[in-house]
Amino acid sequence: MANRSDVEDLSPIGGEPAGAPAVSTYPLMYPMSREQEALWLDDLLWDGPSRYLEGWACRFTGQLDIGAIEWALGQIISRHEVLRTRLTELDEEPVQIVTAPGPVRMEHRSCSPAALPDLLSAIAIEPIDLDVAPIRPWLIRVSPDDVVLVVQLHHAAIDNWSLSILQRELMHFYTARVLGRSPSLEPLRMQAGGYAVAQRAAGLDPADLAYWRERMRDAPRSCTIPPDRPGSEELAHRAGRHVFALSPELGQAVLAAGRVLRTTPFSVMAGAMAATLWQYGRPDEVIFGTPVSLRGAVADENMIGYLTDLHPIRLAISPDTSFRALVTAAKAEVLGAIAHRAVPYAEIVRMSRHGAEIDVAPPCDVTMAVDDMRREPFSLPGVTAQLISMPPAYAKFAMHLSLAARKDRGYAGWWTYDADVFDATTAARAASRFTALLTHGVAALDEPLGRLLESAA
Secondary structure, eight states: OBOGGGGGGOOOOSOOOTTOOOOOSOOEEEEOOHHHHHHHHHHHHOSSSOSOEEEEEEEEEEOOOHHHHHHHHHHHHHHSGGGGEEEEEETTEEEEEEOOOOOOOOEEEEOOGGGHHHHHHHHHTOOOOTTTOSEEEEEEEEETTEEEEEEEEETTTOOHHHHHHHHHHHHHHHHHHHHTOOOOOOOOSOOHHHHHHHHHHHOOOHHHHHHHHHHTTTOOOSOOSOOSSOOOTTSOOBEEEEEEEEOHHHHHHHHHHHHHHTSOHHHHHHHHHHHHHHTTTOOSEEEEEEEEEOOOSGGGTTOOSOOEEEEEEEEEOOTTOBHHHHHHHHHHHHHHHHHTTTSOHHHHHHHHOOTTOOSSOOTTSEEEEEEOOOOOOOOOTTEEEEEEOOOOSBOSSSEEEEEEEOTTSOEEEEEEEETTTSOHHHHHHHHHHHHHHHHHHHHOTTSBHHHHHHHHO
């Protein structure tokens, strides 16, 4: 925790930003955004390792210019204040304190090719102290011509969109350095601190609060998938991951169904997710969460930061509900969540409590995300670059389904689960059921779910 007497003694990280206006007065202090505060508090109160550690990694084969990669990363840290920001408490108030630019601090390791997976797993669980910085870069030398860059981050500083910005700017700065060019990125229009100030000043719209209060009235508990073992606060909640894929043919069928129903692939897949959860016990309603972007202004388009929050999708469902009706209802829920997205998930959780209960599962311990963003291929001059997936070490939710569009129109899928509660076979079965229900649902939009389950069995 910071005291006013030691605010002036903060340790800086980063590097002098190319083309950015000089700021002579550091540190800078802002309130946390609502989303940052929620993650910061959760880490503070959680008796165990943080569940919000993220990672970006790439393996380079060839003559990587180590000095240029360090310089490029330093430029990014300097350009985006959130990457050199302390999230802490000052006079019993949560604040973010931006430190001055300075040299990038890179952790260096060496290992054999066989030892690389274990080292990456160890890095993935290395704690990040938000009272110091939300980022820690690592450079792993496997051989003179084989180097892995890992950028470990806390989720309070980045979202999925931010990782694309990080990747794009790393290419830009590294290429400029090795080719002797001047970087040409436009100055950022907004920083995370300014975003938080504007968000706090705007307050919450009573109409948005009323919407979520009504949507969460008597809301069901989320996870209908029976656990294989009882959960408890003492568990570490280790993350397991089941990898699967949706074929290009199924991806095309999802797009076709979306065109017929005038909606996005997410709504179609949300219908299949609802059907998957419903078949475990066949309740009257199911509920699951999905990340909703808070971006939308030109000013925040190129800004690294945590501008995403979780929002519930609540759907009534019965054996007579058709897949068409389920997708249409999911579309309406998504539109409602986007229209009222300013209300933070922490507030929605409070609305979902029944009476004075506290020690109960939040309404969205099952979540789903679909990434249809077409990303620019990552490459650096003079080397071969291969992106490495960094699976989470700890589970944020009981179950989380991620789907990412591939070039062949199919989808890569990851069913991440709490391995202390669920077996790998349970996650694999859920993924198989989701795929089968999606396949049969898009092929028979008007089939009642009761019969659809029989077809997908």
